[in-house]
Amino acid sequence: MKPSILGRPFLRTLPLIAGAAALMVGIACGGAETPAAPAAPAQPAATQAPAVAQPTNTPIPEAMAATARPTNTPAPTATPRVVATPTPSAGATYGGTLRMSAYADTKDWDPLGSSSLSSVISYSQLYNQIVQYDTVDTNAITGDLAASWDVSPDGLTYTFHLRDDMQWTDGTEITSADIISTHSRYANPCNSTGRSGLWRNYTVKMEVADKDGGNCAPTNQDAVLRAIDDKTVEFNLQFASGAFIKFLAIDYAKVLPGHLLDADPNCAVRDAANPCALNLGENIIEMGTTSGPYVLEEYQVGDFYYVNKNPDYFKDGRPYVDRIEHTIFTGQAKDTLIANFEAGRLDMANGGFTNLSPTQYFDLEKSTNGEYVAHPIAAGTNWGLMLNVKKPQFESHLVRQAINLAVDRQEIDERVFDNSGGSYCPLMGLAHANEVCTEWPGIRSKDSAGGQEDLAEAKRLMAEAGVADGFEVQYTVRQVGNYPDQCQVVKQQLQDALGISGDIETLPSAAGYAKYGTARAEGSSGDWEISCQGEGMVVFDADAVYGGVYLKGGTRNYTDWSNDSVVDWFERQKVELDADARREINKEAELWLHSFEDNHWVTLQLGQLFWLVHQDVKGFTAPSTVQYQFKHEDLWLDR
C-alpha cells in the first residue's frame, strides 16, 4: 500500500493563474540591494479566472506559458479607476467563530522591514493597505483604503482618493496623514526594504540627511509621496511601471495609525533593540488603534492570537464572522495539527503554508471525506540545493557540475513531494518549458540511458576535480516543513552516485537563517557547507528568481555569489518590454545556469504549496502566491 503517492495526477496540473499572476512584475523580491526593475507597461487585459477550484488537465509547460500573456495590471492611464464598495455575497451568513491554525508565531506586529510570512498573517487582519488584491479575482487589484485612483498619462504619478467614512478604532479619522507617516517609513533608506517596502524600488528614491551619520530625516519626501489634501495622496515613480501598484497591494504594505507612529520616537527608523511600540501585540491590544476587519483581543507568545470582529469596520457588511482564533502549531505538533483537523477543532489554515507535507494534506482530505480541501498554490517555492562556494569542497565548478548531474529530481519529487512538484527548470518554467528541461542532462530521468550517462559523466567530473572517491560535507537544514526530508534524499543520492558523505544538521528556522547569514560577511566562509533551501515566491516572475538566488544580496544567496553574465542577462530581460523577447533572453541565461560553468544553486523544482480550508468556510479563493490574502474579511461560515 502506498497512500496517496500516485493518486493525484491532476495535482501536477498547475492552475492557469500561476503565470498570469504576476507577470512583468519587475522586481527582485526581497533583496535590499537589488536594483529596481522597470517592468513592461502592460496593457489592460482580461484576467485569467482563478482555476484553482477546477483543476484542468493542462500540462505544466502550458500553464507556465501563461506567463507570456498580458496581465490584469492596471495600465498607466488617465481614466480614474473607481472601486465599488464590495457587496455582501449572496446568501452569506453572519456570525460564528473561525478557528485557524498558524505554522509559527509572529515575530513582528509592525510591517516595517517585515518579510516573514508568519508575521504578515498575524498583522494583516488588523490594518488595511491603500489597495489590495481582490479576494475573488485573486490577481486583480482593487481599492482598500482608496476608493479610486488615477494614473497620469506618462504613467509616473499615482493619485489615490481615499474613502470618506474611515476611522481608527480609537475614533480618529483615517486620512492621508496616516498614509504619509506609514509609507515614508517604508520608503526611508535607513530601513531595510523587507517586503513592506518593495514598492519603493519603483518610486523616486527617498534621500535622507545623513544616513551614515545616523540622521535619517528625509530631505525629498514630497518628491516621493505627498498628501494633496486630507483624502488624497500622490506617489511619484521613476519610470512607468505596472508593477508598482502590485507591491502596494500586498498585505505587507499596511497603513498604520500615523498619530501613534508620530508620537513614538522609536517608530521612524527600525531598531531591533528599541522597537516601535506597535511592534508588540500586547501594545496593540492596549492602545486599541487599528483599522482592519478584526481587532486583536489576546496574544500568547508561541501559542495563539485571537481577534474579534471590528463592529465599526468601514467596509459595509464586513467582516462576516464574529471572531477568529489562530492557534500556533509548530513542527513538533504535526500530529496534533492533523488530529485537530480530523476532530473538527479547526476550520482552516490561516495561510498557504503549514508544516505538513503534500502527502499529509492529501491524506487529510481523504480521512475527512473531502470535508477539508487543500487548495493548491502553484507558484510556491523555488526548491534548491545551496552550495557554499566559499568552502574548499565546492570551490571547483566541476564538483558543482557533478552534483547538478547526479541529483535525481524525479526521485525527490516522488519521495518528498508526492509528485506534486512543478517545473525542474532553473528559471521555474519562466524561460524554457518544463518539457524541454526534462530532456537536459542531469534533469532527465536517471532510469533512461541518458540519465545513466549523466551519472557516469558526474563521476568523471569528480575524478577530474581530484575527488574521485568523494568527500565529507556537512548538510545544514532548517526544521521547517519537509526541508529535512529533501536533504535526506539528496544526501543519499550524492552518497550513492559520487561518494559525497556527511551528517545532516537540523536547526530551528531562526537559528538556521542565522547560520546561513554567517557566510555573508566578507572574508568569512561561514559555518555551513551545503543546504537544502527554498525561496518562497512573492510574485511569479523571472526577476524574483534572479533576485532571490542569482544576484548579489539575494535572499537565498548567502555567499553573495555573483557572475557578470548573469547580471547582464538580468538587466537586459528586466527592461525588455516584449514578452517573447524577454523569454528568449531568459532561455539563454537558463541554459548557461544549468551548464554550471559557474553557479551555486542546484535547482530541484518549483514546489507547490497548499492552503487547507474546510468546505463550510465560504468566500475563499486561493491566491496565486503564498504571500497575500490574509485579511479574511470575506470569509463566512455556512453552518
Add this chain to the structure above:
Amino acid sequence: MRQYALKRIALIIPTVLLVTIIVFTVMRLLPGDPALVILSEGDASFTQEELEDLRRQLGTDRPIVVQYVDWIGGLVQGDLGTSIWRSGQPVSKLVGDRIFRTLELAVLAILIAVLFAVPLGVISAIKPDSVIDYFSRVIALVGISIPTFFAGLLVVLVLSRGFGWLPPLGYEDLWDNPWKNLQQMFLPALALGFYDMAFIARVTRSSMMEIIREDYMRTARAKGLGERIVLVRHGLKNAVLPILTISGWQFGRLFGGTVIIESIFKVPGIGTLLIETVFQRDFPTIQAIIIVIAVSIVIINLLVDLLYGLLDPRIRYA
C-alpha cells in the same frame, strides 16, 4: 529539628547561586548569536557595524562575568530582564502569565498519578508474584517504558480517531470556567502523570514489601489485628514517607514533562514558551524560565525534606 531546618534552608543559597551559574554558562554556550538571529530573520542584508551596534544594545558584547553580575543583580531585585525576541517585553510578564497553567498541569498530574499508583503498589506488595502483582507491575512498567510524548500522542490519536473528539483549543482559566478548564487539562495531565504513576507504584510496592517484613507488622498481626487494619495503620502509614519523597522528586520530572505535553496538547504554559525561546536564542527568557523551574524544584524538595523530618522522628539531624 529547628537546627536542621535552618541549616537546610541556609544551604539553599549556595545551591540557587550554583543553579544560576550553570544556567548562565550553558546559555552562553548555545551557538547562534541573538543579534545575528534578529538581524538575519528578515533576510535583509546587514553590515558588520549594524551587528556590533545591536550587540552593544543588547549588552551581549560585554565580558560574560559582567553580564552575569548585571543579570544576577537584577534577579535579586526581582527583575528577570527583558526578552530579546519579544523586543522589550518584560520577561516576568511572559513567564508570570504562564507559570500558573504549568503548575496546574503538574499538580493535576501528580494527583492523578498518586490516586492510581498507591492502590496498585499496595496490592502488588501484599500479594507478591501473584497474577495481580504481575499485572500491576506490567502496567507500571509500561508507564515507565513509554516516553511521555508517545503517551501523549497515543491519547490524541485514540481520542481523535476513535471518538472524533479532542479537548477544545485555547485556554480557559480555572477560575473563569472550571468545566472547560478541566476538559482542557485532564487529558494532558493524565498523559503527563502516566510515567509518574508507574514510578510511584513501583516505589509503593517496594516500600510496602519492606515494611510488611518489619517486626512491628508481625507484632501487630500477632496482637490479632485484622490484616486490613495492620496494612493501613501500620503499613501504609510508614510507606507514606518514601511515597511522599518520591512524589516530591517527581515534581521536578513533571516540570520537564510539561515541556513535551504542552506542545502536544497546545497548553500555553511555560513549557511551550521554553521551546520557543530556546530555538530563538532569547537568553533572558530562557534563563528566567529555567531559574523559575529550578528554584521551584529546590523549594519543593526543601519542603518535602522538612515534612519528612516532621513525620519521621527516627531521622537523625546530624
Add this chain to the structure above:
Amino acid sequence: MTTQTPNDALSARNAAAVDDAVLSDMRPRPTLVGNILRFCRTKPLGGISAAIIILTVLAAIFAPVIVPHDPLDLVHAPFVAPSAVAWLGSDDLGRDVFSRVIAGARISMYVGIMSVLIGITLGTAIGILSAYVGGVLDLTIQRIVDALMAFPAIIMALGLMAALGASVNNIVAALVVILVPGAIRVIRSQVLSIKELDYTLAAQAIGARPWRIMLRHILPNVTASYIVLSTITLGLAIVIEASLSFLGVGVPPDVPTWGGMLTEGASQYIRNAPWLAVFPGLAISVIVFSINFLGDALRDSLDPRLRGR
C-alpha cells in the same frame, strides 16, 4: 575499577560482611553457572528479560550482518506496509524499517549503555569519595549535586543538546551529566552507612589506607546498588534519547535510532502508516521493560533483606 559480575559482588559482599579477607578465600564460592541457574529459577521473568537484553545487544553488535538492506538506502517505495518484501514496511522516504530498527538498536544501545556506564561509574566514584572523605569536599559536591538535580532531566538535556549540537556522542555526554548527580546521591547515602559499620571501623583501626578501604571494603558493598542503578537508568537513558528527538534536538534525521524513528512515526505518520511508530515503539518498550524487570529481579536477589524469603 574493574567490572564485576553480580556473583563477584555477592561473594565480595558476604566476605566483607565477616570482615576478613582471608576468611573469604576459605569459604566455598558459589559457581557462576549455579548462580545464574538459581537466578533464573527464582526469577523467571528476570531470566527472560536478561535473555532479551542479551539478544538485543547481539543484534546491535551484528547489525551490519543481519540487516537485509542498508538502513539509509531508499530501497522501497515510500509507505510500503509490512509485507514479504519489506518485513516491517518502509518509511516516508522508502527506507526499510526492519533494517532501521536493527541498525537503531546499535545506536540506541550504544547511547544507553555508554551513558549509563560512564554516568553511573563516575557517579559511584564521586559518591564514594564524597561520603568517605567528607568535610568541605563532601559539602561542595553535595551543593553541586543539589544544583544539578534542580533541573528536570528533559530541560537539562534540551539545553545541553542545543548547546552541543545534535550528534550521537553529544547525546551520551548530555545523558552523563543528567545521570551523574542521581548516582552520586544514592551511592553517597549508602557509603555513609557502610562507613559506620564495624568492619570498616575495624579496617581503619588496623591502619588500612583510605584507598584500600574504599576499594576493598566500600566498593564491593555498593556493587549491588551500582547494578540496580545501572539497569534502572539504562531504561531512562533510552527514553530520554527518544524525547530529545521529539524536541528536535536529537540525532540527525537520517541516523536510525529508535527514538528518532518513534518520534517521526508517531508525530507525523501514525494515522496512515502506523507501522512507522509501532515497531520502534515496541523495540523501546520491550527493552526498557526487560531492563526494568531485570533490575527488579536483581535488586530482589541482591538485597539480602529480600533474599531467601
